[in-house]
Amino acid sequence: xxxIRALAVxxxxxxxxxxxxxxxxxxxxLRKLKVPLVLSTGNTHCFTRTVCVLLGTPRIFIAxxxxxxxxxxxxxEILADLNVCEDAFQKLAAEFPLQRYNSARYRFTxxxxxxxxxxxxxxxxxxEMGLPVEIIDxxxxxHIKDKRVDKGTGLVRIAERMKIDLSEFAAxxxxxxxxxxxxxxxxxxxxxxxxPELKQISDYVAKAEYGNGFAEIINYMNENGMI
Amino acid sequence: xxxIRALAVxxxxxxxxxxxxxxxxxxxxLRKLKVPLVLSTGNTHCFTRTVCVLLGTPRIFIAxxxxxxxxxxxxxEILADLNVCEDAFQKLAAEFPLQRYNSARYRFTxxxxxxxxxxxxxxxxxxEMGLPVEIIDxxxxxHIKDKRVDKGTGLVRIAERMKIDLSEFAAxxxxxxxxxxxxxxxxxxxxxxxxPELKQISDYVAKAEYGNGFAEIINYMNENGMI
Numbered sequence: 403x404x405x406i407r408a409l410a411v412x413x414x415x416x417x418x419x420x421x422x423x424x425x426x427x428x429x430x431x432l433r434k435l436k437v438p439l440v441l442s443t444g445n446t447h448c449f450t451r452t453v454c455v456l457l458g459t460p461r462i463f464i465a466x467x468x469x470x471x472x473x474x475x476x477x478x479e480i481l482a483d484l485n486v487c488e489d490a491f492q493k494l495a496a497e498f499p500l501q502r503y504n505s506a507r508y509r510f511t512x513x514x515x516x517x518x519x520x521x522x523x524x525x526x527x528x529x530e531m532g533l534p535v536e537i538i539d540x541x542x543x544x545h546i547k548d549k550r551v552d553k554g555t556g557l558v559r560i561a562e563r564m565k566i567d568l569s570e571f572a573a574x575x576x577x578x579x580x581x582x583x584x585x586x587x588x589x590x591x592x593x594x595x596x597x598p599e600l601k602q603i604s605d606y607v608a609k610a611e612y613g614n615g616f617a618e619i620i621n622y623m624n625e626n627g628m629i
Numbered sequence: 630x631x632x633i634r635a636l637a638v639x640x641x642x643x644x645x646x647x648x649x650x651x652x653x654x655x656x657x658x659l660r661k662l663k664v665p666l667v668l669s670t671g672n673t674h675c676f677t678r679t680v681c682v683l684l685g686t687p688r689i690f691i692a693x694x695x696x697x698x699x700x701x702x703x704x705x706e707i708l709a710d711l712n713v714c715e716d717a718f719q720k721l722a723a724e725f726p727l728q729r730y731n732s733a734r735y736r737f738t739x740x741x742x743x744x745x746x747x748x749x750x751x752x753x754x755x756x757e758m759g760l761p762v763e764i765i766d767x768x769x770x771x772h773i774k775d776k777r778v779d780k781g782t783g784l785v786r787i788a789e790r791m792k793i794d795l796s797e798f799a800a801x802x803x804x805x806x807x808x809x810x811x812x813x814x815x816x817x818x819x820x821x822x823x824x825p826e827l828k829q830i831s832d833y834v835a836k837a838e839y840g841n842g843f844a845e846i847i848n849y850m851n852e853n854g855m856i
Contacts, residue, residue, distance in 0.1 A: 418683070421685060422682050422683070422685075423682075423683065423684065423685035424651070424656060424683040424684070426653050426656050426657050426660075429651060429653050429656060430653050433653075446675075448673075448675040448676070448679070448735055449675070449679045449682075452675070452676045452679035452680065453679065453683065455649050455650075455676075456645070456649070456650065456651040456679075456680065456683060457650065457651070458648060458649075458650035475731055476731065504702055504703065508675055508735070
């Protein structure tokens with residue numbers, strides 16, 4: 403079994419339930435952790451930092467799907483360009499009924515939209531128009547993001563700064579946006595509610611869903627001497 | 630026993646432990662709640678909204694010690710003036726080694742400082758200079774805030790909007806900044822780590838500390854048919 407020195411973990415649907423509420427089992431599992439946990443999410447810097455405070459995890463995280471990183475409370479890094487997203491938003495808004503989330507004022511690099519439109523059709527239009535953005539559906543929100551970043555590029559940079567090899571990271575998630583970090587990590591584990599594409603390439607798939615699945619994964623890694 | 634229709638609850642030290650990490654017992658207690666819980670805190674709007682998401686509580690809350698209210702995800706109300714705090718900050722910074730927290734970019738009305746200076750002496754200087762601000766120590770941070778607002782003025786406005794009488798609110802907290810809402814609520818309960826001033830005017834004082842104390846309070850209110 404791989405020896406794991408850090409975890410990269412999605413929030414919504416992985417630590418939370420389907421309504422984004424934190425699972426008590428996930429909170430308890432975190433308390434047993436002896437390796438650092440890097441949150442990796444499409445949420446804003448402010449949202450993610452708050453989750454770190456409440457969970458007691460290091461202030462090292464990937465926010466806005468890789469557009470914003472935190473290396474410490476004093477060290478935020480912005481790696482993507484909001485302007486290309488704004489431009490794409492304007493073009494798509496002419497064809498689709500796009501509605502932004504109120505978190506807009508806290509976003510540095512990407513645009514989060516409500517899931518009230520045809521996401522696949524919008525993604526096709528982005529390709530047809532050759533826009534430098536990507537449309538991703540986390541099942542909680544749809545994001546327009548700079549295509550140069552994702553949770554994978556974020557993880558590469560975080561791993562470099564932490565001086566931990568990518569092969570020593572475990573990636574834990576549930577949705578499309580987690581794929582790029584799954585491709586890089588040394589160990590991949592999915593909660594029971596994860597999409598089939600993630601489960602297929604996982605080293606471990608939890609029977610339990612949501613935060614209970616996360617707790618099951620931590621338990622599995624502990625029992626197998628990985629962490 | 631009073632019938633309680635809503636709770637106004639502090640976050641740091643009341644739902645969290647001494648390191649600001651959420652207590653599993655508090656999270657579990659929240660799941661049993663049948664009445665709305667209004668978070669009431671010195672934290673920012675963004676921080677507090679995130680706590681609402683993770684706890685699954687309504688998006689109705691008091692942030693920045695009453696300077697900012699949320700009535701819903703689309704309805705934020707700003708009730709205090711950052712300028713008077715900035716002015717006081719400049720004057721005090723000439724005499725005390727004030728250090729702002731990084732949350733500054735997310736604050737609309739008050740200034741949060743590290744607890745590395747003589748807070749009582751600074752509060753005296755504010756009085757001597759006749760500045761329209763108040764210095765409060767939550768034991769997690771020191772705040773400079775517009776003295777026209779506090780958790781009490783916030784609660785009055787929230788209660789009005791919720792159409793719930795103040796006497797039907799329970800206030801639950803641990804520190805100085807909770808006093809103004811204790812004076813208004815129909816029922817007051819303190820966690821075991823609360824300051825003596827709060828315990829003295831409490832209808833119930835939990836034996837347990839921090840989030841475990843909160844769980845004990847919810848249990849007490851349930852058993853006594855108050856909620």
